[in-house]
Amino acid sequence: MKEITLTIDGKICKGSEGNTILEVARSNDIYIPTLCYLEGLTPIGSCRMCVVEVERNPKMMTACTTPAQEGMVVHTQTEKLRKYRRQMLELIFAGRNHFCMYCSQSGDCELQDMAIAHGMDSVRYPFLYAGFQNDASHKDIQMDHNRCILCLRCIRICAEKTGAHTLDLQKRGWNATIVSDLGRMLGESDTCTSCGACAQVCPTGTITLREFAYRGRRKDCDSVIESVCPLCPVGCRIRVYVRTGSIARVEGISVTGPDGGQLCNKGRWTLPRSSERERICSPMIREGSHYREASWEEAMGLVAKEFGKAHKADSDGALVSSLCTDEELALFASLFRDSLGMERLDTFDGNVLRGFVKGFEPFRKQGIRPFTAAHNILESDCIVNLSADPDEEAPVIASYMRVATLRGKASLLNLSCKKSPFEDLTDIDAVTPSPAENALLIEGLADIAGGSGTDQEKVSTVATKTGVSEDKIYGILDALAKARKPVFVLGGCLSDKPEAITSAVNLAIACRSFFADGIGVIPLVVSSNSLGAINTALAKESWLGKKKLDFLYVYSTGMVPEDEESLSAISGTRFVVVQSPFWAQPLVNLADVLLPAPAWFERGGHYCTIEGERRHLNVVVPPKGEIRGLSSILEDLSANLGVKPGKPEEPPCGNLFICENPPANARMVSLKEVRD
Amino acid sequence: MSKVKVATVWLEACAGCHMSFLDIDEKIVELLEKIDIVYSPIVDGKKIPKATVGVIDGAIGNEEELHLAKEMRKQCDIIVAWGDCAVFGGINCMRNFSDRQSALEEAYVNSPSTVNPGRVIPHEDIPQLLPQAIPVDYEVKVDVYVPGCPPDSETTLWVFQELLEGRIPKVPSEKMRYD
Numbered sequence: 001m002k003e004i005t006l007t008i009d010g011k012i013c014k015g016s017e018g019n020t021i022l023e024v025a026r027s028n029d030i031y032i033p034t035l036c037y038l039e040g041l042t043p044i045g046s047c048r049m050c051v052v053e054v055e056r057n058p059k060m061m062t063a064c065t066t067p068a069q070e071g072m073v074v075h076t077q078t079e080k081l082r083k084y085r086r087q088m089l090e091l092i093f094a095g096r097n098h099f100c101m102y103c104s105q106s107g108d109c110e111l112q113d114m115a116i117a118h119g120m121d122s123v124r125y126p127f128l129y130a131g132f133q134n135d136a137s138h139k140d141i142q143m144d145h146n147r148c149i150l151c152l153r154c155i156r157i158c159a160e161k162t163g164a165h166t167l168d169l170q171k172r173g174w175n176a177t178i179v180s181d182l183g184r185m186l187g188e189s190d191t192c193t194s195c196g197a198c199a200q201v202c203p204t205g206t207i208t209l210r211e212f213a214y215r216g217r218r219k220d221c222d223s224v225i226e227s228v229c230p231l232c233p234v235g236c237r238i239r240v241y242v243r244t245g246s247i248a249r250v251e252g253i254s255v256t257g258p259d260g261g262q263l264c265n266k267g268r269w270t271l272p273r274s275s276e277r278e279r280i281c282s283p284m285i286r287e288g289s290h291y292r293e294a295s296w297e298e299a300m301g302l303v304a305k306e307f308g309k310a311h312k313a314d315s316d317g318a319l320v321s322s323l324c325t326d327e328e329l330a331l332f333a334s335l336f337r338d339s340l341g342m343e344r345l346d347t348f349d350g351n352v353l354r355g356f357v358k359g360f361e362p363f364r365k366q367g368i369r370p371f372t373a374a375h376n377i378l379e380s381d382c383i384v385n386l387s388a389d390p391d392e393e394a395p396v397i398a399s400y401m402r403v404a405t406l407r408g409k410a411s412l413l414n415l416s417c418k419k420s421p422f423e424d425l426t427d428i429d430a431v432t433p434s435p436a437e438n439a440l441l442i443e444g445l446a447d448i449a450g451g452s453g454t455d456q457e458k459v460s461t462v463a464t465k466t467g468v469s470e471d472k473i474y475g476i477l478d479a480l481a482k483a484r485k486p487v488f489v490l491g492g493c494l495s496d497k498p499e500a501i502t503s504a505v506n507l508a509i510a511c512r513s514f515f516a517d518g519i520g521v522i523p524l525v526v527s528s529n530s531l532g533a534i535n536t537a538l539a540k541e542s543w544l545g546k547k548k549l550d551f552l553y554v555y556s557t558g559m560v561p562e563d564e565e566s567l568s569a570i571s572g573t574r575f576v577v578v579q580s581p582f583w584a585q586p587l588v589n590l591a592d593v594l595l596p597a598p599a600w601f602e603r604g605g606h607y608c609t610i611e612g613e614r615r616h617l618n619v620v621v622p623p624k625g626e627i628r629g630l631s632s633i634l635e636d637l638s639a640n641l642g643v644k645p646g647k648p649e650e651p652p653c654g655n656l657f658i659c660e661n662p663p664a665n666a667r668m669v670s671l672k673e674v675r676d
Numbered sequence: 677m678s679k680v681k682v683a684t685v686w687l688e689a690c691a692g693c694h695m696s697f698l699d700i701d702e703k704i705v706e707l708l709e710k711i712d713i714v715y716s717p718i719v720d721g722k723k724i725p726k727a728t729v730g731v732i733d734g735a736i737g738n739e740e741e742l743h744l745a746k747e748m749r750k751q752c753d754i755i756v757a758w759g760d761c762a763v764f765g766g767i768n769c770m771r772n773f774s775d776r777q778s779a780l781e782e783a784y785v786n787s788p789s790t791v792n793p794g795r796v797i798p799h800e801d802i803p804q805l806l807p808q809a810i811p812v813d814y815e816v817k818v819d820v821y822v823p824g825c826p827p828d829s830e831t832t833l834w835v836f837q838e839l840l841e842g843r844i845p846k847v848p849s850e851k852m853r854y855d
Contacts (some may be wrong), residue, residue, distance in 0.1 A: 093764075100854035101760060101767060101825035107855065116852045121821035122763050122813065129808065131773040 006072040015068050022050055022063035025076065032076045033085060033117070035110060035203055036151035037064040040260060041160055047151055048088045049114065052076045060084065086118045094125035095174055096132065097146040098204070104213035105205030107220070111149055112204075132177060137187030140209055140269065141199055145177045148206040154178060154198035161260025163402025166192040178206075193395060194265040200251050209249075211272065216243035226253065228528060228607050228615045229267040230323040230559060230600055232394040234374055235528035235609030236263055238271065240601065240620045247275040247601060247620065264395030274559060275601060275621075277582045282626040284594040291594060296626070296636065299593055303553075304640030306575045306592075310551030317344035317543065317573075318553040319566065322353070322526060322533040325605025325617055328630050329529070329536035330648035332555070335634050339645040344549075346539040348556075348566050349526035352495040353538050356523050359494075359501025360657065362669040367660030369518030370505045372487070373612040376515050377522065378404050382483030385426075386504055387416040387438055388491030393524040397489065398422075411479050415441055416491070428475045430468045435493065437466040439500035443671065445473070446503045449480060449510035450668050486513045487520040499674045506668040514663040517612055525610065527560070532608035545569040551577075554591075555630075558582035559600060579633070595633065598623045603630075680840060681727040683715035684758075685748055687741040688768045688809055689734030692826045693759035694718070699829035707833070710840055724751045729839055732812050735761040735768040740803035742815060749816040754839065757811070757818045760825040760854060768809035776805050819844055824853045 001016040008021070008030050015024030020043065025032050035047035045062035052063045055073040060081070063074075075081070092098070092111065100106040132145035152169065155178065159165040166189050170179040181189045199207040218224075221241040229236045241248040250271045252261035283299035284291035294302075310316040318336050320329065329347075336342045347353065363370035377383060377400035390398035402425060404410040411427040414420030417438050420429045432438045444462030448455055454477055463470045480486055488508050494500050505521055513520030525531060544566060552573040556562065558580045562570075570576055570590050578591035581599035588594060601620035609615055623629070638645050686694055694717060700707065711729075715721045724730075724744075730752025736742050749755055760766040771779040784790065784797045812818055822835055831851040838845035 097769075099760075099764070099767065099769070103855075112854055116849050116854070119846070119849050119852070121823055121847050121852060122757070122811075122818070126814075127765065127769070127772075127811075129769060129772040 004068060004070040006068055006070065006074060008074045009076055019068050020064055021052060021054075021061070021066050021068045021072070021074055024068045025063060025074075030076060032063050033114060034064060035114060035149065036153060038153050038156075038201055040254070041153065041156040041201075044152060044156070047092075047149065049085055051081055051084055053078055053081060082118065086120055089115045089118055089120050090123045090125055092149050093120070093123045094127050095130075096148060097127075097129070103147065103205040104208055105147075105217075108217035109205060110203035128174065130174065135180075135186050137185035138189075138192070138194070139187065140194060140211060141186060141196060141207060142210055143178065143180075143186055143207050144205065146206075147204045148178060149204055150176055150178075151203055152178075153201040153203065154207055157197045157201050157260065157262070160403065160407065161262050161399065162193060162195050162197050163399045163406055164191050164193050164195075165406065167198060193391065193398075194268075195262055195395065195399075196265070196268040197252070197260070197262045200261070200263075209268075211269065212249040216241065216248035218249075221248055225618050225620045227601075227618045227620055228609070229263065229271060230528045230557065230607065230617070231266045231270060232264075232396070233523075233525045233528060233530055233610040234394050234396045235607050235611060235613075235615050236267055236396055237615060238263060238267060240271075242621055245621055247272050260399075262396060262399060264399070266395060270559065271600065274582065274599065277558070279582060279599070279627075280580060280588070280594050280596045282596060284591075286592045286594075296628075299595060300633075300636045300640050303577050303593055303595075304637060306577075307551050307553070307637075308641060310549070310575070311340060311342065313550060315547070315550040316342055316553075317346075317549050317551070318342065318555075319544065319570070320345070320347055320537050320555040321557045321560075322347040322349050322530045322537075323528065323557040323559055323600075324533075324537075324555065324630075325529060325603060326532040326536065326608060326614075327605040327648070328603070329533055331631055331634050331645075333536045334648035335638055335643075335645045336553075339638065339643045340641070344539065344543045345537055346542070346544060347530075347533045347537050348562060349530055349533070350539055350544070351542055352492050352526055353530055353534055354542065355495025355498050356490075356501060356525060357534055357538070358498035358674060360505065360523075362502060362673045363505055363519070363666060364657050366666060367658065368663055368666040369657045369659035370666075371521045371523055371610070371657070372515040372518045374522050374610050375400060376517075376520065377401055377487050377489070378408065379515075380404055380483075380485050380487040380520070381408065381410045382479055382486040383410050383412050384480075384486060384488045384507075385412065385414045385416065385420065385422070386442060386488055386490050386500075387418070387435065387494050388489045388524050389418070389421050390489060390524065391421055393492055397522065397524065401425075401489065411483070413476055413479060415445075415476070428472055428479065430472050430476060432466050432468060435497060435500075437468075439497045439503065441466040441468055442500055442507055443503040445476060445480075446507035446510055446668065448477060449507060480507075480511045483511060483513075485515070485520065486511045487522060488513065490521060490523045492524050492526060499671045502669060502671055502674045505666075509666045509668050512664070514666075517663075518657070518659055519663050519666055522610065528609050528615075529607040531610060532606070535608070545572075548572055548574075550574045554578045554580075554587065555597065556580040556584055556587055557597075557600060558584035558587075562587050581627075596627045597633075598627055598629060602627065679710060679712035680729065681714045681725070682711045682729045682731065683724055683727040683748060683752055684713065684717070684731040684733065685715070685724075685744050686717045687732060687734030687744060687762070687812075688737035689759065689761040689766065691717075693733040693761075696826035696829060697832060700833050701829070703833055707836055711836070724748060727752045729754050729756060731756045731758050732762050732818075733758040735765045735809045736806065736812060736815055737768050737809040738803040738805050742806065745812055745816050754819045754844065755812075755816060756820040756822060756835065756839075757813060758822050759827060760823055762812045762818075763821050763823045764854075765809055765811045766825065772808045776807050780805065820846075822847055825855050828853060
C-alpha cells in the first residue's frame with residue numbers, strides 16, 4: 001500500500017492510501033471524538049462528532065468517512081469545530097429523551113461522556129418530548145428508543161458481524177427509529193439470535209442487557225480479565241468484568257478481529273449466569289439418599305480405597321470433560337494412563353472425536369492439516385453445510401456463514417438429512433432421507449468432482465442412491481466448480497460415519513479448497529478444547545458402557561449437559577466419584593462421592609480451538625474456600641494410591657495434525673482406508 | 677465588606693439540590709460568612725427581596741413556579757439554574773409525554789396506589805399546572821448553568837467561590853455531571 005503523509009494539528013502523520021483521516025489520526029495518537037464510529041464496522045459519518053477542517057476546503061468533513069490524501073492539512077480541535085460538536089450534542093439531547101438520572105447506563109455512556117467533555121451545561125434547543133417506544137418484549141435485551149441517537153452501530157454489528165440483520169432503520173428525520181424484522185417487537189423476532197452484540201456496542205442506554213444493568217458500570221469494575229469461552233469449538237475470546245469478587249458482565253473482545261468481538265447467546269448468558277449457580281463447596285459422601293459433608297482426607301481416602309480395589313480387578317475408568325484445559329487433561333492422562341496404566345480414560349465427547357480423528361487420519365498421514373481456521377469461512381465464496389446445525393453447535397460459525405452469504409455474496413449449499421438451518425439463505429438444499437444417503441452423496445460428489453469432466457452416469461447413480469434430484473446434483477457440482485474458495489462445515493453428527501468425513505475432505509481437495517493453514521474443512525467438534533483432548537485424554541477405542549465397571553471418576557465442568565449414553569453408563573457403575581463445580585443435575589445424583597472443582601472463571605490454562613489458536617484461559621476470580629485446583633486434588637489422590645505420576649507432558653495443539661506439507665499437495669484417498 | 681445577598685428558590689424538584697448544599701460540610705460556615713441568604717425555603721420571607729445571586733432549583737411546572745422564576749429574575753442580578761431539573765427539566769418532564777389532564781388523572785385517580793372513589797382532582801386554591809414541565813431558561817434568562825442530580829458539593833462550592841470573586845462561572849467538564 002502506498003504511504004501518504006499529511007499534517008494533522010501541526011503534526012506530520014503517516015498513513016496508507018485508502019485510510020480515512022480518522023484512521024491516520026488514531027494511528028498517530030491524535031484524538032478525534034466519535035460516537036457512531038466503531039472500529040471494524042463500516043463507517044457512516046452519522047453523528048458528525050468527528051468533523052474536522054481541511055485547509056483549502058470550505059466544508060467541514062467527517063474524519064471517519066473522508067479518505068486521507070497526500071499533503072492534506074487537517075485541523076481537529078479548532079474553536080469552530082468545538083462549537084459545532086457541542087451543537088450536535090445539544091441537538092441529540094433535544095431530539096430524544098436523555099435523562100441520565102434514571103438511566104441504567106449513566107456513568108457508562110459514551111453520549112454522556114462526550115457531552116460533558118464538550119462542556120454541555122445546557123441545551124439551547126427546545127426539547128421535543130416525543131414519546132418513543134420502550135421495547136421490553138425480549139426476555140434479556142431491552143431497547144428503549146427514547147435514548148437512541150441513531151448511531152446505527154447496532155444495525156451494523158447485527159448485519160456485518162452477527163449476520164442476522166434483525167435490526168434496521170425505519171421512518172425519517174426525527175421520527176427515525178431502529179426496527180427489528182420489518183416492524184416486529186424484538187422479543188417476537190425470528191431472526192434475532194439473542195447474542196446481545198447490539199447492546200455491547202450501544203453507546204447510550206438504548207439497548208441494554210437486563211442481566212448486567214446496575215451490576216456495575218464498566219469503569220467501576222475492579223478488574224477486567226480476558227479469557228476464553230469454553231462452550232463451543234470456536235473458543236471466542238471474552239472480556240470478563242469483575243466487581244467485588246463477582247462477575248458483572250461478559251463481553252466479546254474487539255470488533256476488529258474476524259469474530260467481530262461477538263459472543264453468541266451461549267457465551268453471553270451462560271457464562272455470567274453460571275457464576276450464580278449453586279456450588280459444590282466441600283467434599284461430600286453419599287449416605288443413603290443424602291450427602292454428608294466430609295473432609296478432603298476422608299473423601300480422598302474413600303476414593304483411593306474404592307479405586308484401588310477396582311483397579312486390581314481391571315474394572316475402573318475415568319470420564320472427563322473436554323471443556324477442561326490442556327493442562328488439566330494432561331494431568332488426568334499422566335495419573336490415570338501413564339502412572340496407573342489405566343486404559344479406560346476418555347472424554348464425554350470421545351465418540352465424536354474418534355469419528356473425526358478416524359476420518360481425518362489418511363490426510364494426517366500425508367502431513368496435511370485436514371481443516372482450517374473457522375473464520376476463513378468469511379473469505380469463502382461457497383459454503384457447504386454438511387449435516388451441521390451451526391446455530392446450535394457453534395453459533396459464531398453460523399454468524400460467519402450468514403455474513404459470508406449476506407455480504408460476501410457466497411453461495412450456501414446444504415447437504416444434510418435435515419432441512420437447511422439457513423432457510424432463506426440456502427441456494428441448494430439437498431436433503432437426504434437419512435445420514436447414510438448423506439454420506440453416499442458426499443462420497444459421490446467427491447468422486448465426480450475429483451474425476452475429469454462431469455460423468456452423467458455417475459450423477460444419475462448418485463441421484464438414485466441418495467434420493468437427491470439430478471438437477472440439484474448438477475447444481476451443486478456447478479456451484480463447487482465455479483467456487484474460488486469453497487469451505488465445508490462438518491456437523492458433529494457426521495462423526496458417526498468417519499468415511500463421510502474422509503469423503504468431505506476428498507470433496508474439499510477435489511474442489512481445491514486450500515487455505516494457508518489447511519484444507520477448507522471446519523469440523524464442529526464439541527467444545528473449545530475438543531482438539532486438545534485428542535492429544536491427551538481421548539481413548540483409542542470407546543469403552544464406556546461396554547462393561548459394568550466398579551469405579552468411575554467423572555470430571556464435569558458443569559457447563560454443558562452430559563449426554564444420555566454417558567449418564568446411563570455412569571448410573572450402571574458401582575462406585576462413582578463426581579467432581580464438578582456446580583450441582584449439575586442429573587450427574588451429581590449419580591455420585592457416591594462428590595468433590596468440588598474450580599469453575600471456568602477460577603481456572604487457568606490453554607485451549608486448542610478450531611480457530612487454530614492455542615488460547616489462554618485466565619483465572620477471573622480466584623477460588624474460595626474448599627475449592628482447590630485439579631493438580632492439588634490429583635496429587636492427593638496419587639499419594640493415597642501410593643503412586644507418583646511424572647510431570648505431565650506439555651501437549652501443544654501444534655502436535656495435532658501438523659501442516660507439514662502445503663495443503664495444495666493433498667491427494668484424495670480411497671475410503672477403504674477408513675472403512676477397515 | 678458587606679455580605680453578598682443570595683436568594684434561593686425551590687421549584688418543581690425533589691429537595692436534593694438544596695439538601696446537597698449541606699454536603700459542602702464545614703466549608704458552609706466559611707461560605708456563610710461571605711453570603712447572606714435573604715430568601716430561601718430555609719429562611720422566612722414572604723417576598724423575594726433584591727439580591728445579587730438568585731439560585732433556582734427545579735423545573736417550572738405550574739403558574740406559581742413560573743411567577744417565582746420571573747420574580748427571581750426581576751430581583752436578582754445573576755440567575756443560577758441549579759441542578760438537572762432547572763437546567764434540562766429533569767424527571768418532571770416525564771409528564772410531558774401526555775397532556776395535562778391525563779397527567780393529573782394518572783397522579784390522583786388511576787395510579788395503582790391511589791384510593792380516590794370520587795375521582796377528585798385537586799383544582800381549587802392551588803396553582804394551575806402548566807401544559808409541560810420546562811427548564812428554567814424557557815421562561816427567564818439564565819446566567820449560570822450547573823447541571824447534576826444533584827451537582828457535586830465541590831462544584832457547588834466552586835460556583836459560589838467564583839461568583840464571590842466577581843466572575844460568571846462556566847462549569848468545566850471535570851466538575852460537571854448529569855446524574
